[in-house]
Amino acid sequence: MHPLALAGLALAAFAAMEGVAWLAHRYVMHGIGWAWHQSHHAPRQGLLERNDWYAVLGVVAAIGLFLLAGRLESPALRAIATGITAYGLVYSLVHDGLVHQRWPLLRWTPRGGYLQRLVQAHRLHHAVRTREGAVAFGFLVVPDPRRLAAQLRARRGAPPA
Numbered sequence: 001m002h003p004l005a006l007a008g009l010a011l012a013a014f015a016a017m018e019g020v021a022w023l024a025h026r027y028v029m030h031g032i033g034w035a036w037h038q039s040h041h042a043p044r045q046g047l048l049e050r051n052d053w054y055a056v057l058g059v060v061a062a063i064g065l066f067l068l069a070g071r072l073e074s075p076a077l078r079a080i081a082t083g084i085t086a087y088g089l090v091y092s093l094v095h096d097g098l099v100h101q102r103w104p105l106l107r108w109t110p111r112g113g114y115l116q117r118l119v120q121a122h123r124l125h126h127a128v129r130t131r132e133g134a135v136a137f138g139f140l141v142v143p144d145p146r147r148l149a150a151q152l153r154a155r156r157g158a159p160p161a
């Protein structure tokens, strides 16, 4: 496979991960997997939270993909695994670092632009501490925080479904 095609494949895998992350967050973490994710919507006790098991699962899955790519001698699968791993790294840096300030060397809050909107949108996701009723399940694709806030206000005003 041409190196450019491999790079394209890695980029496509990176982009697709935003959709995978949205689906997993919306339907697994706020669904059947709420028991782990709940800890991420509550004030943190100590350094770790149960929700970190999702990161462990992600790392194990990525390592598994690289091992499989090696076994199959498939550069294409290795490119996909690289894109997925890159998304995981960016997610960890931005979500755990920038938004939740869990990385000691990344205590900086953006004061404008795309990154500020991203932080605001994710904070609005955390405005709801229950399994139901949250907004903004994606991450790098950022909806307008004003629209999210309006959505939250409308839900609070609405009678429970």
Ligand SMILES: [Zn+2]
Residues within 6 Å of the ligand: 025, 029, 030, 037, 041, 125, 134
């Ligand atoms: Zn959540």
Ligand SMILES: [Zn+2]
Residues within 6 Å of the ligand: 040, 095, 099, 100, 122, 126
């Ligand atoms: Zn969060």
